[in-house]
Amino acid sequence: MNRAQIKKAASCQAPLRASEIAPAGLxxxxxxxxxxxxxxxxxxxxxxxxxCIHCLLCxxxxxxxxxxxxxDKVKTSVMTGIDYGHCKGCGICAKECPxxxxxxxxxxxxx
Amino acid sequence: MIKPIxxxxxxxxxxxxxxxxxxxxxxxxxxxxxxxITPATEIVQIFSQFVSDGIVKxxxxxxxxxxxxxxxxxxxxxxxxxxxxxxxxxxxALMWEMLYIASGxxxxxxxxxxxxxxxxPINIHGDQSDxxxxxxxxWIQIYSENSQEAYxxxxxxxxIAEKCMLPAMVTxxxxxxxxxMEVVETYPDKDVKKFVGQYKPQRALLNxxxxxxxxxxxxxxxxxxxxxxxxxxxxxxxDVVLDVAKDFAKTFGRKYGMYEKYKMDxxxxxxxxxxxxxGTAKVVIDELRKKGIKAGMIKIRVFRPFPAxxxxxxxxxxKAVAIMxxxxxxxxxxxxxxxxxxxxxxxHNEGKMPxxxxxxxxxxxxxxxxxxxxxVYDKLAKIAKGKAKPSNKVEYINLRK
Ligand code: SF4
Ligand code: SF4
Numbered sequence: 343m344n345r346a347q348i349k350k351a352a353s354c355q356a357p358l359r360a361s362e363i364a365p366a367g368l369x370x371x372x373x374x375x376x377x378x379x380x381x382x383x384x385x386x387x388x389x390x391x392x393x394c395i396h397c398l399l400c401x402x403x404x405x406x407x408x409x410x411x412x413x414d415k416v417k418t419s420v421m422t423g424i425d426y427g428h429c430k431g432c433g434i435c436a437k438e439c440p441x442x443x444x445x446x447x448x449x450x451x452x453x
Numbered sequence: 454m455i456k457p458i459x460x461x462x463x464x465x466x467x468x469x470x471x472x473x474x475x476x477x478x479x480x481x482x483x484x485x486x487x488x489x490i491t492p493a494t495e496i497v498q499i500f501s502q503f504v505s506d507g508i509v510k511x512x513x514x515x516x517x518x519x520x521x522x523x524x525x526x527x528x529x530x531x532x533x534x535x536x537x538x539x540x541x542x543x544x545x546a547l548m549w550e551m552l553y554i555a556s557g558x559x560x561x562x563x564x565x566x567x568x569x570x571x572x573x574p575i576n577i578h579g580d581q582s583d584x585x586x587x588x589x590x591x592w593i594q595i596y597s598e599n600s601q602e603a604y605x606x607x608x609x610x611x612x613i614a615e616k617c618m619l620p621a622m623v624t625x626x627x628x629x630x631x632x633x634m635e636v637v638e639t640y641p642d643k644d645v646k647k648f649v650g651q652y653k654p655q656r657a658l659l660n661x662x663x664x665x666x667x668x669x670x671x672x673x674x675x676x677x678x679x680x681x682x683x684x685x686x687x688x689x690x691x692d693v694v695l696d697v698a699k700d701f702a703k704t705f706g707r708k709y710g711m712y713e714k715y716k717m718d719x720x721x722x723x724x725x726x727x728x729x730x731x732g733t734a735k736v737v738i739d740e741l742r743k744k745g746i747k748a749g750m751i752k753i754r755v756f757r758p759f760p761a762x763x764x765x766x767x768x769x770x771x772k773a774v775a776i777m778x779x780x781x782x783x784x785x786x787x788x789x790x791x792x793x794x795x796x797x798x799x800x801h802n803e804g805k806m807p808x809x810x811x812x813x814x815x816x817x818x819x820x821x822x823x824x825x826x827x828x829v830y831d832k833l834a835k836i837a838k839g840k841a842k843p844s845n846k847v848e849y850i851n852l853r854k
Contacts, residue, residue, distance in 0.1 A: 360685075367668070367671050369666040371665055
C-alpha cells in the first residue's frame with residue numbers, strides 16, 4: 343500500500359478492494375505516518391521544556407519515533423515536543439530521561 | 454541407441470537426484486539454503502559440491518534445520534535473489550509454517566522435493582503424503598514420472614514461479630525416481646540459462662532506493678483480500694504453466710501440459726495417477742490395448758493449480774475411472790486426488806459422472822506392480838459393463854489387512 347492508500351485504509355471509511363492493493367501485503371516505506379497509533383494510549387508523557395537538556399536519549403529509546411526534533415541555530419538537533427498522534431504511552435522516554443527531576447513524566451490519559 | 458530430442462541435447466545416465474542437481478547447476482540460483490534429508494540429500498549435496506568447486510557462483514547456506522532452510526530461502530527471495538532449496542518428508546513437514554509465509558509473501562522460491570512417507574513408523578521410502586499435506590499451502594506442485602521429467606520440470610518451474618510470483622515445488626517419488634539410474638537428455642548450459650532467463654523481481658528489499666515493508670500484520674480488515682489474491686494467482690498459474698510448457702516444447706522439443714493423457718482417445722476405463730506409477734501403468738495399458746480393452750490413463754503433472762475443468766472434459770466420456778492416491782487422508786471422505794477429481798467432474802459436467810473408485814497404494818514405498826494395476830482395470834471393466842459396483846470407500850492395494 344502507498345501513503346494515500348494507508349490514509350484511506352486507516353480512516354476505515356472506504357476499505358480497499360483486493361484489486362487495489364499490492365500483492366503480499368507490501369507496504370511502502372514511510373506510510374505509518376498516516377496510521378494513527380496514539381488513540382489507544384492509557385498513559386501520556388508530559389514534557390517540561392525548561393528541564394530538558396536535549397540529550398535525546400528519549401528520542402533514541404522511543405519505539406514509535408514520537409519524540410519531535412528540529413535543528414536549532416547551530417544545526418544541532420533539539421527536542422521540540424511529543425507526537426501524540428503516534429505516541430502509544432509506553433513510558434520508555436520517561437524512564438530513560440537522565441535528568442534527576444525528570445524532563446518527561448507519565449500522566450494518566452484523560453479522554 | 455537412444456537419440457536426443459533436442460539437436461544439441463546430450464544423452465546421459467542420471468538418477469532423479471542427479472538430474473535435479475544438474476538442473477540446479479544450470480539454473481545457478483543466487484542462493485540455495487538446504488538441510489540434508491533422505492532421499493533428497495544428494496540433490497543439495499551434489500549442488501554444494503558445485504559451490505565448493507567454484508562451478509557455480511551461488512551462495513550456499515548450510516542451515517541447522519529445514520525450518521531454517523525455508524526461512525533463509527524466504528529472506529533471500531525477499532531480498533531479491535533467485536532462491537532454491539530441496540527436501541523430503543519430515544523436512545517438508547518442518548518447513549510447514551514457512552511454506553505458507555513463502556506463498557503469502559508471494560516469493561518465487563523453487564524447491565526440489567523428493568516424495569517420502571511421513572513418520573511414524575519411521576520410513577524413508579516413497580509416497581506422496583508429504584506434498585499432499587502441503588497442497589493447500591499456495592505452492593505450485595509439479596510431479597515427475599521419471600528423471601527426465603524431474604530435470605525438465607525444474608527448469609520450467611523457475612520461470613513459472615517467477616512469472617506468477619508464487620513458490621513452486623517439483624517432486625519425484627523417493628528412491629523409485631530419486632535413486633534409480635535412468636537415461637536422461639540434458640541440454641547445454643547456455644540454452645538452459647537462456648530459457649530460464651535472468652530473475653528480475655518486481656520489488657526487492659535490497660533495493661534501498663525504493664524501500665517498503667514486507668510481512669506486516671493484517672487482521673480482519675485485509676488478510677482475506679490478500680489470501681484471495683493468492684488463490685487467484687494460483688488459478689491464473691495454469692495459463693503460465695501452459696505458456697512455459699509451450700516455449701519449452703518449442704525450445705527443447707519435449708511436450709508438457711497440466712497432465713499427460715495416455716491412450717485416452719476412445720478410452721472406456723481409465724485411471725488417474727501421479728508420479729512414477731504412471732510408468733508402470735503405461736506398460737499395463739499397452740497390454741490391455743493389445744487385447745482390445747479400451748484402457749487409458751491421466752497422469753497428473755501439475756496438482757496445484759488443479760486443472761479441474763480440463764480433467765472433467767477429458768473424463769466426461771469414460772465409463773469407469775479409478776483414482777490412485779499415494780497418500781491417505783485418514784478418514785476424509787476419500788484420498789486427496791480422488792476428492793479433487795470427483796469435485797471437478799461434479800462441478801463441470803452438470804452432475805454427469807463416470808463410475809468412480811478410489812485406491813490408496815504404495816504407502817511407505819510398498820510395491821505397486823503391473824498385476825496390481827491390471828486388477829484395478831479388471832474391476833473397472835466389470836463396473837463399466839454393469840457387472841460390478843464401485844466401492845463407496847477407499848480401497849487399498851497390496852495391503853495385508
Ligand atoms: S511514551 Fe513511549 S511512545 Fe510515547 S513518546 Fe515516550 S517512548 Fe515514545
Ligand atoms: S531524555 Fe529527557 S532530557 Fe533528554 S531529550 Fe529527552 S526529555 Fe530532554
